[in-house]
Amino acid sequence: MKVKGKGAFLLNKSVPFFTFFTEFHGEVYVICPRCQQDDVIKAMIKATRSIIFICPECEATWFSIDEVKFPGFLDYMTYMSSIGLSHLWDELEIISEKI
Ligand SMILES: [Zn+2]
Numbered sequence: 001m002k003v004k005g006k007g008a009f010l011l012n013k014s015v016p017f018f019t020f021f022t023e024f025h026g027e028v029y030v031i032c033p034r035c036q037q038d039d040v041i042k043a044m045i046k047a048t049r050s051i052i053f054i055c056p057e058c059e060a061t062w063f064s065i066d067e068v069k070f071p072g073f074l075d076y077m078t079y080m081s082s083i084g085l086s087h088l089w090d091e092l093e094i095i096s097e098k099i
Contacts, residue, residue: 029097029098029099030068030098030099032055032057032058032060033068033069033070033073034055034058034060034070034073035055035057035058035060037055037057037058038055038056038057038058039055039056039097039098040053040054040055040060040062040068040099041053041054041055041056041094041095041096041097041098041099042094042095042096042097042098042099043092043093043094043095044092044093044095045080045085045091045092046091046092046093047085047091048083048085050063051063051095052076052092053065053099054076059075059076059077060073060074060075060076061073061074061075061076061079062074065099068099
């Protein structure tokens with residue numbers, strides 16, 4: 001396996017970390033795979049009652065725990081705009097700081 005720099009590492013789908021947290025979801029804190037600055041949290045968009053997984057730091061957003069990887073995220077602001085909602089965090093109800 002050739003790994004050239006950080007970018008190549010992040011794009012590698014066989015990173016063991018991902019395997020770990022998908023097997024134990026519901027139990028663990030997951031560091032955001034995009035910015036690696038904060039834990040991804042579970043929240044509900046009040047207007048649509050849909051569950052999302054979002055990084056409080058960079059606002060990377062996912063719709064399933066199994067999809068929490070980089071690349072593969074949506075930008076919270078972009079998504080909320082696309083469904084006609086504001087991108088304020090007031091739109092969200094935080095469900096858990098673990099996912
Ligand atoms: Zn992040």
